[in-house]
Amino acid sequence: MPSLRWLPLPLAVLAVSAYATSYLDAEQARQVLFPGVTFEQLPFGLNPAQAAAIAAQAGLPVRVRQLRLWRGAGGELVLVDEVIGKHDRITYALGLNPDGTVKGIEIMDYRESYGHEVRGAAWRGQFIGKAVGAQLRVDEDIRNIGGATLSCRHVTEGVRRLLATWDIALRPLSKKTAGPASDALPHA
Amino acid sequence: MTCRVVAVALWFLPITTTRADEAAMLTQIERMSALIESLQRRIADLESHVATGGRDSTRLPQPDRVGDPSGASSLGAQAASAAKPATLEKRPIAAEPASAADPVFAAEPATVVSGYGELNYNRYLRDSSRSRADLRRFVIGLNHRFDERLSFVGEIEWEHAVTSASDAGESAIEQAYIDYAIAPSLSVKTGLYLMPFGFINQAHEPPAYYGVERNAVETRIIPSTWREGGVGLSGTTVQGWSWDAGVTTGFSIARFSDASAPLASTHQEMQLANAHDLATYGALNYRGVPGLQIGGAIFRGNAGQGNATYLADRTQPDLSGVHAPVTLWETHARWQSGRLDLQALYARGTIGDAGQIDATLAAWNTANSASRAYVPSAFYGWFVQGAWRAWSSGEASVSPFVRYERFDTQASMPAGFDRSGVNADRVATLGLSFRPHPQVVFKADYQRYLDNAGSSRVNLGMGYLF
Numbered sequence: 314m315p316s317l318r319w320l321p322l323p324l325a326v327l328a329v330s331a332y333a334t335s336y337l338d339a340e341q342a343r344q345v346l347f348p349g350v351t352f353e354q355l356p357f358g359l360n361p362a363q364a365a366a367i368a369a370q371a372g373l374p375v376r377v378r379q380l381r382l383w384r385g386a387g388g389e390l391v392l393v394d395e396v397i398g399k400h401d402r403i404t405y406a407l408g409l410n411p412d413g414t415v416k417g418i419e420i421m422d423y424r425e426s427y428g429h430e431v432r433g434a435a436w437r438g439q440f441i442g443k444a445v446g447a448q449l450r451v452d453e454d455i456r457n458i459g460g461a462t463l464s465c466r467h468v469t470e471g472v473r474r475l476l477a478t479w480d481i482a483l484r485p486l487s488k489k490t491a492g493p494a495s496d497a498l499p500h501a
Numbered sequence: 502m503t504c505r506v507v508a509v510a511l512w513f514l515p516i517t518t519t520r521a522d523e524a525a526m527l528t529q530i531e532r533m534s535a536l537i538e539s540l541q542r543r544i545a546d547l548e549s550h551v552a553t554g555g556r557d558s559t560r561l562p563q564p565d566r567v568g569d570p571s572g573a574s575s576l577g578a579q580a581a582s583a584a585k586p587a588t589l590e591k592r593p594i595a596a597e598p599a600s601a602a603d604p605v606f607a608a609e610p611a612t613v614v615s616g617y618g619e620l621n622y623n624r625y626l627r628d629s630s631r632s633r634a635d636l637r638r639f640v641i642g643l644n645h646r647f648d649e650r651l652s653f654v655g656e657i658e659w660e661h662a663v664t665s666a667s668d669a670g671e672s673a674i675e676q677a678y679i680d681y682a683i684a685p686s687l688s689v690k691t692g693l694y695l696m697p698f699g700f701i702n703q704a705h706e707p708p709a710y711y712g713v714e715r716n717a718v719e720t721r722i723i724p725s726t727w728r729e730g731g732v733g734l735s736g737t738t739v740q741g742w743s744w745d746a747g748v749t750t751g752f753s754i755a756r757f758s759d760a761s762a763p764l765a766s767t768h769q770e771m772q773l774a775n776a777h778d779l780a781t782y783g784a785l786n787y788r789g790v791p792g793l794q795i796g797g798a799i800f801r802g803n804a805g806q807g808n809a810t811y812l813a814d815r816t817q818p819d820l821s822g823v824h825a826p827v828t829l830w831e832t833h834a835r836w837q838s839g840r841l842d843l844q845a846l847y848a849r850g851t852i853g854d855a856g857q858i859d860a861t862l863a864a865w866n867t868a869n870s871a872s873r874a875y876v877p878s879a880f881y882g883w884f885v886q887g888a889w890r891a892w893s894s895g896e897a898s899v900s901p902f903v904r905y906e907r908f909d910t911q912a913s914m915p916a917g918f919d920r921s922g923v924n925a926d927r928v929a930t931l932g933l934s935f936r937p938h939p940q941v942v943f944k945a946d947y948q949r950y951l952d953n954a955g956s957s958r959v960n961l962g963m964g965y966l967f
Contacts, residue, residue, distance in 0.1 A: 400613045400644045401613070401644070423685070424646070424649065425652075426654060426680045426690065427703065429686065430737060430743060432737060433737075433739060433740070433741040434739050435789050435790055436788070436791050438791075452839065452840065452890060453839070455791075458788050458791070459788065459794035459837065461788075462704075462939075
């Protein structure tokens with residue numbers, strides 16, 4: 314029964330494993346997207362009219378009207394959002410340049426057994442430079458990952474919805490602030 | 502708060518320090534004030550740590566500054582000067598939430614019900630009496646998340662609509678395993694799970710593949726839906742690599758009954774599986790270029806199972822001394838770009854001790870006037886497939902495809918045992934998939950069997966996934 318020789322392998326891996334389950338937390342994601350930029354968190358809730366306009370523009374429902382939004386001194390924005398992969402949530406951060414183009418996306422949490430491949434840098438890199446008006450559809454301007462189709466599609470839809478959110482509601486916030494972000498709001 | 506505590510301290514100080522001089526008392530007050538302030542900072546840090554689950558080092562605002570109306574006004578003033586000022590809602594400044602603390606998604610149920618299924622119609626062109634309409638599969642998935650790292654995945658499957666002692670249908674547990682995220686890119690699972698082979702075995706929901714019927718290579722050579730019980734590790738890298746490895750139950754050669762699908766008739770599916778012999782597997786895939794998937798997998802394990810079937814039932818063939826090592830490997834590639842979807846796969850399997858097994862079976866067949874099938878030494882298959890999304894509108898699409906495949910489930914037989922022509926074929930398939938929604942598909946295709954023309958057929962199918 315030679316196969317049993319491999320039995321200690323999983324145990325050994327378990328023994329040296331790390332404890333974290335998140336790829337990145339919100340602060341780390343901001344720093345990966347915009348290194349060295351100081352961010353402030355902005356409280357921001359979409360009103361029903363905005364949510365309806367975003368849904369119409371993106372062709373997707375807006376299920377969460379309270380945004381998790383950070384702004385840098387130069388008008389950079391970072392949004393943390395969640396979509397359903399196949400059955401479970403994917404948490405990701407979208408970085409937007411002051412002109413509304415995508416700086417990048419970072420997968421912060423991926424909880425399902427399958428489809429982790431959306432974390433791949435090359436796949437995420439397809440979103441860089443995308444802006445309002447881009448198709449943002451899998452098998453159109455975003456290539457699929459075989460075996461991770463639903464995760465690809467739902468993350469892509471999430472980015473499309475957030476770009477519509479920027480267009481409808483956040484565009485004014487992308488302007489450069491007068492001073493450091495920490496001076497803009499009395500936020501501890 | 503500091504002032505209140507200091508005042509209380511001062512109230513009691515005269516009682517406890519009536520004989521202290523004024524300088525000593527002031528020094529003590531200063532020390533206590535410093536201590537109180539230190540404790541306050543410590544409490545604030547702990548509150549921040551708890552609020553963020555220890556993952557985000559950003560501190561919470563000081564309690565008396567949370568919801569500072571001046572802060573909200575500041576945001577509002579900036580927004581008011583912008584193009585759409587009236588659409589902004591002023592909200593109090595909130596603490597930075599943990600990444601997974603979305604108020605809506607956090608309310609999602611821990612248990613999620615999913616499902617997929619398919620209904621197929623096969624119309625045989627040479628002999629229509631073989632034609633069938635079948636509710637091929639009805640599958641309910643039950644997925645439960647215990648916490649951020651620990652989850653359960655389960656699938657219950659019914660085949661052929663009706664399951665009873667006198668019907669052809671069957672019910673089966675297709676998956677039932679616990680998955681534990683050791684680290685962000687490393688997980689371990691234990692239970693009954695799908696083997697990471699080819700395209701279809703793990704992604705077998707009808708909208709995920711072309712053709713009403715699954716391709717022959719991934720049913721006859723790779724026995725989809727192939728699952729084993731065991732322990733498996735899975736990992737991914739940011740560069741696009743993913744890998745799987747594990748130790749599982751294996752096949753049981755004593756169950757061999759179908760020469761057209763060698764492994765499908767010997768897999769055990771965790772049904773009182775003989776586990777004298779365990780097996781190992783490994784898989785490696787690269788998806789580092791968007792649209793590209795290239796990879797392979799290998800499985801190896803003995804199927805002799807200690808002659809357990811004979812020892813339990815002496816009327817069965819005596820396969821003592823047979824180890825029957827089974828090796829199955831495959832390699833595959835897929836390229837999806839725009840409207841194009843190209844796939845290719847090659848799979849090959851071998852069964853050791855086939856000569857000894859078949860000699861035993863031949864003697865047993867003679868003694869019992871039976872006709873049990875003989876075990877091949879090797880079997881293989883491959884296919885190439887191309888699909889083109891010819892039309893799309895919103896979520897709907899139509900994709901014609903063409904596939905050519907070749908298989909031989911008796912590619913090599915032990916000396917003295919003949920191959921049967923019905924177990925090897927070349928199949929050309931032309932069809933299309935109409936998806937009104939990406940997770941719902943209606944399919945139609947024509948399959949021409951080039952070597953066994955009687956199997957040529959037209960297929961219609963419906964499938965869904967949620």
